[in-house]
Amino acid sequence: MDALPETRSRTQRIADTKRRLTEDIDAWIASAQPVTGEAYLVPLCFWWDGETILISTMVDSITGRNLRDNPKAEFSLDGTRDVILIRSTVETLTVDQLRPGEADKFAEYTHFDPRNEPTDHHYFRLNPYRIQAWREVNELKGRTIFRDGSWLD
């Protein structure tokens, strides 16, 4: 087996995580159906405003219904050997409930504009309450880098 990469400091992990949140466009969203308890997983594009994550999907899709009815999500950037895993509460929003300019920023960043889609879409604001970052087993210790609304010191 290859040697493990060097274990990053928390400061480095936080810097790497913020960079990827401002460079990546797609992520995995896991949600669950509140009655049947069935997990669901899809890739969706996102926009990070520095504090919260905005995604959008069809009102009537499984993810759209799960997030509305059971407003908790697991969000992960791509890359099973550079894991950035974000646990969030979720607000379901119509386009009119977004902040000024936000729908434009989302469309510009993701190249996907739900306002132009033929089917009804909701936006979902993910409010992170725990972020973990690790690459290999040597980084499992210390993987939590954000908790209860704050980056750890």
Place this chain on the structure above:
Amino acid sequence: MDALPETRSRTQRIADTKRRLTEDIDAWIASAQPVTGEAYLVPLCFWWDGETILISTMVDSITGRNLRDNPKAEFSLDGTRDVILIRSTVETLTVDQLRPGEADKFAEYTHFDPRNEPTDHHYFRLNPYRIQAWREVNELKGRTIFRDGSWLD
């Protein structure tokens, strides 16, 4: 935006999916806690025997408990622009309940041997009942390539 890649036939998607299942080592596993309905997402290594997917994690981990108590999983290979999404039922197994030679094959393929871990691990056999494969929006139509135990014609 870049032009979309050519839309693959179902035959091609099935071939690509089988190839990735025999080459990839890591995947995303989404599970849900049956009472709170909380989704959980982790990367884990896997071994594909041609029909089922074997994974392993700690008996007392969140994923380990979720899969045992709520035996349904969403499994996805890495790559948000080359999606292979597998919905499965799940059997929880001890090492003694594996088929002859299976624990060795798992360890050899994944370079991870739960038998050598200091904490108790379960194996989980994922029995796929739906597999979807798509790269970009032009492949959303026809993305289901396996249903009810069979690859589609």
